[in-house]
Amino acid sequence: MSRTSLSLRLFLLSVLLLVGLGTGWGFFLDRSLQNELLEREDTRLLEHAQVVRVLLEASSDADLDALTDRVAAASHTRVSIVDPQGWVKGDSELNVAELAALEQHQSRPEIQRAMAGQIGHSSRFSATLHQEMRYLAIPAPRGGQTWVVRSSAPLTQIEGALSKQRRTLFLTGLSGLAMALLMSGIASWQAGSVVEQILIRTHAETIKSAPRPGQNAAEALENAVRSLAQERDRFQAVLESLDVAVVAVNQDRKIALVNSAAQRLLRLGEESIGTPLLTALPLPEVRDLLDDEDDRDDDETEVIELELPGATVVQLQATRATTGTVLLFQDVTRLRRLESMRRDFVGNVSHELRTPVAIIRANAETLLDEAIDDGPEPTRMLVGATLRSAKRLGNLITDLLEISRIEAGKMPVRLEALTLANTLAAIQEPMEQLSEDRGVAMETSLVPPDLKLFADPKALQTVLSNLITNGLKYTPAPGQVSLKATVGERTVRIEVHDSGPGIAPEHHDRVFERFYRVDKGRSREVGGTGLGLSIVKHMVRAMNGTLGLQDSEELGGACFWIELPKA
Ligand code: ADP
DSSP states (O other): OOHHHHHHHHHHHHHHHHHHHHHHHHHHHHHHHHHHHHHHHHHHHHHHHHHHHHHHHHSOGGGHHHHHHHHHHHHTOEEEEEOTTSOEEEETTSOHHHHHHSOOOTTSHHHHHHHTTSOEEEEEEETTTTEEEEEEEEEEEETTEEEEEEEEEETHHHHHHHHHHHHHHHHHHHHHHHHHHHHHHHHHHHHHHHHHHHHHHHHHHHTTTSOOTTOOHHHHHHHHHHHHHHHHHHHHHHHHHOSSEEEEEETTSBEEEEOHHHHHHHOOOGGGTTSBHHHHSOOHHHHHHHHHHHHOOSOOOEEEEEEETTTEEEEEEEEEETTEEEEEEEEOHHHHHHHHHHHHHHHHHHHHHHHHHHHHHHHHHHHHHHHHHHSOHHHHHHHHHHHHHHHHHHHHHHHHHHHHHHHTTOOOOOOEEEEHHHHHHHHHHHHHHHHHHHTEEEEEEESOTTOEEEEOHHHHHHHHHHHHHHHHHHSOSSEEEEEEEEEOSSEEEEEEEEOSOOOOGGGTTTTTSTTOOSSHHHHHHTTOOSOHHHHHHHHHHHTTOEEEEEEOTTTSSEEEEEEEEBO
């Protein structure tokens, strides 16, 4: 509907209302005015009748007509006196002879009422005066009998006043109506624009469900139900095609929905719907997860891994919905089995390679020692290269074995109170050797001698030696690596600074990943494996610690830090 036709409709509606109301109000005012004028006329007529009544008692029969003439002349009112039998004995408009020809008046309504002792009113056409008259009659006692005094006046006076008032009323009403119509026209135009905006906004949403021309409400309802059913079928089809088991629970933790993957994986049949989830699936991990979910304020979803009866490993994710929680169970048994196979394979191969590589390394060392003086130059070069490769291979095997032990959970950490200086002393020798070989100074004076922390002694040694070794390896000579330790509220912070090239910020997040190298060439050159920092991360976390990397403000290179519980 266009804005113009909308506004026109609103305007016509308001015209109808205004004209209806105006006419009704006009009729009411006219009636009230007419009544008011009649009342006033009646009061005036009553006053004159009362004057005649007073005079009537003392007047003789012969004076009655003269009495009416006198009062009428003074009051511009026709006055009549009627005896108890209804004969008119005096009338200001008729002389005595005419009176005699008059008929009895007791049938007149106002006379009848006055005879009954009340005030009588009547409006009617007077046959005597040939015009519409207003009559008022009152009872008047005379000689022990009830006479009637009647005063009357032509209605033309009232009509005149009334039509004058009506004209004023009509003109006022008309101008009021014109004003009201003008204002309503403006308001309709504006309202039309507002409604049009609302219609435009809602049109897009309602167009699908709104009945089209010629379509009735029943049809529209049927269409809506059909499209809802289609939506439901589509949703069901998607849900059923999922590999992931979906279980929705309501706020009472009763099962509201299970898809077929859930029926297979968790053995929850259709009959489980409506039963409490923890009865159908009595797993403490699920209960804890739901409790956590209830306590949580944010929208994050928690993912846990658990083993179901029958050695099925599932990853469980809970997402809160408006009317409950949706639980997603993903079967990761195969994935975990493959991971374990890979770990075992890497572990076994590394183990098998360790001995032959150690033998190659030892033989190469012996050969190099013996050949150094008297062997030919090419032989010395070949043996030297063999020894370097054997060392790198040995490092890689050591790291691989370490990491597969950690991943397999075969590296239990035992936390105990340690003095950091003692741990450093245990790795001092190889570190000093490397420092000397690399021409990079090592500084440990910023480590308080009595500082204690909770850690696994072997794991902490591995962590520190990895970080210090990296500093010494990647810092060109003459450089510096320095250790700093500070005590916080609950933790001890150990920082390893170096004056080397540092690590660009874009690599900071990734250097702790397995086999991630920032500078591949340099890493290979210094015998790196790409596994050192990954081992550090696993061990620090296993000891309930945190770690990170930042630029070293003191020495300009990299600064690796770890925080562990203080003792
Ligand atoms: P790698 O055995 O190669 O040293 P890491 O896991 O210990 O493996 O380190 C990952 C990569 O991070 C290294 O290859 C190196 O490029 C970079 N890196 C580690 N420590 C430092 C450091 N102190 N200065 C510069 N680069 C470093």
